[in-house]
Amino acid sequence: MLRVIPLGGLGEIGLNMMVCEAADAMLVVDAGLMFPEDHMLGVDFVIPDMSFVRLNRHRLKGLVLTHAHEDHIGALPFLLKDLHVPVFGTAFTLGLVRQKLAEFEIPVPAGLHLITPGQPLALDPFRIDFIRVGHSVVDGVGLAIHTPEGLLVHTGDFKISPGAAGGMSTDLNAFARCGERGVLALMSDSTNIERDGATLPDAQIGETLARIAARSPGRIIVYLQLPAGSEVSIELVSELPDERVLIITTGSQGEPMSALARMAAGTHKQIKIKKGDTVVLSSKFIPGNERAITRIIDNLYRRGAEVVYEKISDVHASGHAFRDELRLMINLTRPRYFIPIHGEYRHLVLHGRLAQETGIDRERVLLVENGQVIEFENGAARLQGCVGTGRVLIDGKGVGDVGRAVLKERRMLSEEGFVAVTLAFDEATGIIVYGPEILSKGFVFETETGHLLQDAHCVVLEVVEELPPETPHRIDRIRTRLQTELRQYFFYTIGRRPVILPFVMEV
Numbered sequence: 378m379l380r381v382i383p384l385g386g387l388g389e390i391g392l393n394m395m396v397c398e399a400a401d402a403m404l405v406v407d408a409g410l411m412f413p414e415d416h417m418l419g420v421d422f423v424i425p426d427m428s429f430v431r432l433n434r435h436r437l438k439g440l441v442l443t444h445a446h447e448d449h450i451g452a453l454p455f456l457l458k459d460l461h462v463p464v465f466g467t468a469f470t471l472g473l474v475r476q477k478l479a480e481f482e483i484p485v486p487a488g489l490h491l492i493t494p495g496q497p498l499a500l501d502p503f504r505i506d507f508i509r510v511g512h513s514v515v516d517g518v519g520l521a522i523h524t525p526e527g528l529l530v531h532t533g534d535f536k537i538s539p540g541a542a543g544g545m546s547t548d549l550n551a552f553a554r555c556g557e558r559g560v561l562a563l564m565s566d567s568t569n570i571e572r573d574g575a576t577l578p579d580a581q582i583g584e585t586l587a588r589i590a591a592r593s594p595g596r597i598i599v600y601l602q603l604p605a606g607s608e609v610s611i612e613l614v615s616e617l618p619d620e621r622v623l624i625i626t627t628g629s630q631g632e633p634m635s636a637l638a639r640m641a642a643g644t645h646k647q648i649k650i651k652k653g654d655t656v657v658l659s660s661k662f663i664p665g666n667e668r669a670i671t672r673i674i675d676n677l678y679r680r681g682a683e684v685v686y687e688k689i690s691d692v693h694a695s696g697h698a699f700r701d702e703l704r705l706m707i708n709l710t711r712p713r714y715f716i717p718i719h720g721e722y723r724h725l726v727l728h729g730r731l732a733q734e735t736g737i738d739r740e741r742v743l744l745v746e747n748g749q750v751i752e753f754e755n756g757a758a759r760l761q762g763c764v765g766t767g768r769v770l771i772d773g774k775g776v777g778d779v780g781r782a783v784l785k786e787r788r789m790l791s792e793e794g795f796v797a798v799t800l801a802f803d804e805a806t807g808i809i810v811y812g813p814e815i816l817s818k819g820f821v822f823e824t825e826t827g828h829l830l831q832d833a834h835c836v837v838l839e840v841v842e843e844l845p846p847e848t849p850h851r852i853d854r855i856r857t858r859l860q861t862e863l864r865q866y867f868f869y870t871i872g873r874r875p876v877i878l879p880f881v882m883e884v
């Protein structure tokens with residue numbers, strides 16, 4: 378029996394991770410992260426809950442990586458920290474993985490193993506053929522996983538349009554050969570199912586960029602990969618004639634500390650934007666980053682530059698196949714079962730419908746989400762229960778210690794601020810010996826509405842007066858009353874609900 382279990386990436390963009398099990402052996406494909414959503418205040422990034430893999434570590438034969446994007450390799454340091462498993466990837470992918478593991482100081486005793494398209498890898502009972510795929514990062518592969526129950530094809534992230542960067546276009550013949558051999562199930566990238574037609578070929582982007590470069594009077598600023606050997610140090614830029622200068626910079630997603638953001642704000646040390654400059658953002662506006670990117674574009678225009686970006690020119694080629702390419706993939710592999718992967722839920726649904734249009738029976742389109750177990754036996758598939766999955770939030774060195782409750786507190790603090798009241802009583806007499814001291818953060822601006830805090834002193838003293846020293850459980854009661862009274866006071870006076878932190882003690 379063969380079991381396929383997605384642990385992340387189905388019903389969301391990011392966290393890609395999938396488990397295959399057969400004959401008491403387990404294989405994992407990818408281990409990716411996700412960048413935090415807006416409500417995850419202070420969270421650095423998110424990884425999938427990998428406890429299922431940990432629990433079954435004795436059966437784990439290897440971890441196979443499709444390509445070097447963070448949503449496929451970003452969770453590796455957290456998995457390899459306490460799990461010794463051989464990792465397989467292409468040269469470029471392993472290069473980035475090596476750097477990432479070094480950064481996290483994670484040793485890999487089981488090793489990083491180089492794979493190349495065309496050279497099969499045996500991880501008994503699995504045999505894996507690696508198939509070249511074109512994508513927005515070089516050296517990506519799809520997987521043809523031979524199992525005792527049949528052939529699984531996992532596309533990885535891919536697009537089909539010819540002329541991919543680095544001569545690494547999708548090997549359609551290899552996928553077609555899988556189709557001829559007979560594919561039990563195809564798992565295919567659903568990211569761009571909503572887009573009709575096909576992706577722009579990388580080569581065409583090159584032509585557009587060359588045209589923009591030719592007609593730009595001054596310097597050009599882009600975010601792009603360039604062949605080695607054509608670079609000069611940034612200090613030399615001012616000595617070169619403007620029309621000989623092309624600057625490659627970070628910041629295509631509006632990242633606040635990136636070089637482009639600093640150039641746009643006029644705070645970059647070496648590069649000052651001026652009239653005649655052309656800035657090319659050869660990138661997609663990733664949802665969530667639009668405001669930050671458009672603000673940078675506005676500022677670049679303010680400084681006199683010409684700005685070229687995806688919405689006004691064909692300067693970006695997506696790395697994920699559009700509908701025509703996705704249809705071609707299904708037609709080439711002619712799978713018995715189709716499992717849409719790598720997408721939010723609507724993407725999976727639409728991709729499933731596309732598969733039906735190509736002639737795959739409705740009941741052979743398996744619309745599954747993270748944790749659902751698909752069992753294959755004698756050529757038939759069924760959904761068979763669930764394993765635990767979920768998201769683990771990473772904040773600094775904390776793994777998973779930030780949960781719903783902490784996020785709620787962060788949200789309250791960030792929206793309303795806090796007011797802290799410190800008050801100390803003499804243990805014997807019950808008389809105030811220190812305070813009340815009132816301190817606030819993120820609540821009111823002291824010089825404008827500081828009198829609110831002054832007046833709050835009276836509220837505190839009234840509470841103390843109402844609860845004389847002989848009151849049972851006096852300190853606790855003062856603490857509780859302070860919270861209610863101050864909350865009410867601030868709400869009536871200024872309509873805000875800061876978090877009240879009473880520090881009341883006996884000394």
Ligand SMILES: [Zn+2]
Nearest residue numbers: 444446512534
């Ligand atoms: Zn990717």
Ligand SMILES: [Zn+2]
Nearest residue numbers: 446448449534
């Ligand atoms: Zn991806």
